[in-house]
Amino acid sequence: MIENNILDVQNEKEVVVKVRGLCKSFDSLQVLKGIDIDVYKGDVVAIIGPSGCGKSTFLRCLNCLEDPTSGNIFFEGEDLADMKVDINVHRQKMGMVFQNFNLFNNLTVLENITLAPVLIAKKNIAKTKRKNFFIKIGNLFRKNKKPLIKIEQTLKEVKENAKQKALDLLAKIGLEEKANVYPSTLSGGQKQRIAIVRAFAMDPKVMLFDEPTSALDPEMVGEVLDLMKELAEGGMTMLVVTHEMGFAKEVANRVIFIDDGVIKEENNPKEFFGNPQDERLKDFLAKVLI
Amino acid sequence: MINWAEEWSSFYKQFVTLGGYKRLFDGLIATVEIAVFGLAIGIIIGILIAIVAVMPRYKLLPKILDKICKVYVAIFRGTPMVVQLLVGHYLLLPLLGVNVSGVFEAVIIFGLNSGAYVSEIMRSGIQSVDAGQLEAGRALGLSFWSAMGKIVIPQSIKNILPTLGNEFISLIKETSVVSFIAITDLTKALKLIGDATYHYFMPYIMLALIYLVIVLLITWGIKVMERRLARSDRK
Ligand SMILES: Nc1ncnc2c1ncn2[C@@H]1O[C@H](COP(=O)(O)OP(=O)(O)OP(=O)(O)O)[C@@H](O)[C@H]1O
Ligand SMILES: [Mg+2]
Numbered sequence: 414m415i416e417n418n419i420l421d422v423q424n425e426k427e428v429v430v431k432v433r434g435l436c437k438s439f440d441s442l443q444v445l446k447g448i449d450i451d452v453y454k455g456d457v458v459a460i461i462g463p464s465g466c467g468k469s470t471f472l473r474c475l476n477c478l479e480d481p482t483s484g485n486i487f488f489e490g491e492d493l494a495d496m497k498v499d500i501n502v503h504r505q506k507m508g509m510v511f512q513n514f515n516l517f518n519n520l521t522v523l524e525n526i527t528l529a530p531v532l533i534a535k536k537n538i539a540k541t542k543r544k545n546f547f548i549k550i551g552n553l554f555r556k557n558k559k560p561l562i563k564i565e566q567t568l569k570e571v572k573e574n575a576k577q578k579a580l581d582l583l584a585k586i587g588l589e590e591k592a593n594v595y596p597s598t599l600s601g602g603q604k605q606r607i608a609i610v611r612a613f614a615m616d617p618k619v620m621l622f623d624e625p626t627s628a629l630d631p632e633m634v635g636e637v638l639d640l641m642k643e644l645a646e647g648g649m650t651m652l653v654v655t656h657e658m659g660f661a662k663e664v665a666n667r668v669i670f671i672d673d674g675v676i677k678e679e680n681n682p683k684e685f686f687g688n689p690q691d692e693r694l695k696d697f698l699a700k701v702l703i
Numbered sequence: 704m705i706n707w708a709e710e711w712s713s714f715y716k717q718f719v720t721l722g723g724y725k726r727l728f729d730g731l732i733a734t735v736e737i738a739v740f741g742l743a744i745g746i747i748i749g750i751l752i753a754i755v756a757v758m759p760r761y762k763l764l765p766k767i768l769d770k771i772c773k774v775y776v777a778i779f780r781g782t783p784m785v786v787q788l789l790v791g792h793y794l795l796l797p798l799l800g801v802n803v804s805g806v807f808e809a810v811i812i813f814g815l816n817s818g819a820y821v822s823e824i825m826r827s828g829i830q831s832v833d834a835g836q837l838e839a840g841r842a843l844g845l846s847f848w849s850a851m852g853k854i855v856i857p858q859s860i861k862n863i864l865p866t867l868g869n870e871f872i873s874l875i876k877e878t879s880v881v882s883f884i885a886i887t888d889l890t891k892a893l894k895l896i897g898d899a900t901y902h903y904f905m906p907y908i909m910l911a912l913i914y915l916v917i918v919l920l921i922t923w924g925i926k927v928m929e930r931r932l933a934r935s936d937r938k
Binding site for chain 1: 833835836838839840841842843844845846849853854857858
């Protein structure tokens with residue numbers, strides 16, 4: 414039995430994501446061979462490892478962009494690896510930031526940020542209305558009338574709130590004047606910061622970053638890392654695949670080294686970089702830390 | 704040598720005095736009808752097949768549907784239009800025992816044929832949109848169909864519409880084969896005018912010009928559309 418206790422007694426810290434025995438194969442290629450990790454609230458976990466070791470695959474398995482071959486991913490009290498779970502609901506609380514930004518090209522910056530919150534609210538309102546309809550019909554035959562489910566916000570309010578929130582966030586990153594432009598007119602750094610804001614606007618419990626600065630011109634790396642640092646300081650739980658060792662050292666509180674499909678080493682940044690144990694990690698660090 | 708005066712006077716007599724223009728007009732309508740309704744049916748079939756083609760393939764049903772669609776596309780892309788018309792007219796209709804008007808029959812067969820091409824146009828239009836767009840939508844918690852509808856399909860329209868215009872052009876031109884199943888379209892109408900006088904010069908010049916004008920009009924329409932789409936892309 415795998416225990417799925419949200420409160421880890423020893424650390425008295427809330428576990429946000431708990432991964433057990435995560436394996437992923439593409440046909441005959443076994444990429445992940447059993448990953449175990451507990452991510453606590455407020456953790457910033459830097460994930461490093463050689464190219465092709467499965468860092469992206471690991472992140473993509475967490476929100477089931479790739480379906481895990483086996484293992485468990487506990488999040489919000491459910492096992493996401495279970496195909497019966499409504500993954501769309503959990504993805505809303507697991508923001509993802511991609512290497513190539515992936516802003517929606519057909520939408521303005523503002524629409525990029527508000528699209529998902531509004532669509533999802535719309536769907537939920539429709540669902541509630543449907544439920545209420547059946548309750549009403551049922552009430553025709555009930556003595557004790559069942560109360561209707563209250564709709565917290567009308568669609569109009571949802572839209573206004575989402576827009577206001579998006580504008581506030583854009584103002585925070587100094588891009589409010591870009592609200593109504595299309596992504597094709599933005600620089601890489603602006604795109605990535607907006608992509609981060611888009612994920613953040615969903616109020617995620619954890620954010621996944623897959624090499625968020627790798628596609629950027631060098632002079633834009635800083636602005637993106639600064640925003641991520643701000644998020645980290647604000648207490649956001651983050652998993653960050655990165656080649657930016659500076660970020661791993663400075664911002665992360667845990668660094669993990671993935672190699673050969675497993676987590677070979679994990680430590681706090683000081684020990685991780687100052688006193689690595691695994692031979693492959695020593696090689697790897699020697700190469701990247703010139 | 705061509706006797707211009709005689710060509711012209713005999714054509715004028717057939718066309719204007721004896722009312723040949725009415726025939727031409729009917730033929731033109733038949734041609735446009737077959738092409739327009741054929742394309743409309745083609746678009747409906749094309750959308751359905753494209754949906755099947757991009758559906759996630761976990762379950763059995765999409766797999767089976769996809770196989771059926773592949774066979775359909777292979778058949779209609781793998782045989783000439785005339786053959787499809789002839790098989791439909793002389794084999795399938797008698798077998799089914801239905802009695803429909805010639806134009807209706809042609810619309811159906813052209814629609815089926817066009818559906819095979821349109822489905823490919825739509826599939827490749829959708830696949831030309833970067834996969835990261837769908838992924839980003841799904842990662843935000845949108846359902847597959849929401850993400851398709853709000854993000855991927857709107858972006859694919861830009862690729863699909865112009866190619867669809869080209870499909871319309873080839874459809875218009877291809878309708879000239881319907882005379883094989885005894886429909887009087889534009890081509891047949893002008894041939895009949897020529898047949899009546901044994902003077903073919905004017906009718907066929909006119910025929911070529913009419914097709915040309917139609918195609919140029921559509922081409923112009925596509926250009927306008929492309930420019931509009933390009934403009935909405937950058938604001
Ligand atoms: N969809 C897929 N189908 C088949 N093989 C895949 C697929 N995605 C990834 N792989 C393979 O899995 C392995 C791990 O890929 P992954 O992208 O996770 O590596 P990575 O650690 O992120 O590398 P990089 O640092 O280059 O981004 C690679 O060998 C890759 O070729
Ligand atoms: Mg990667």
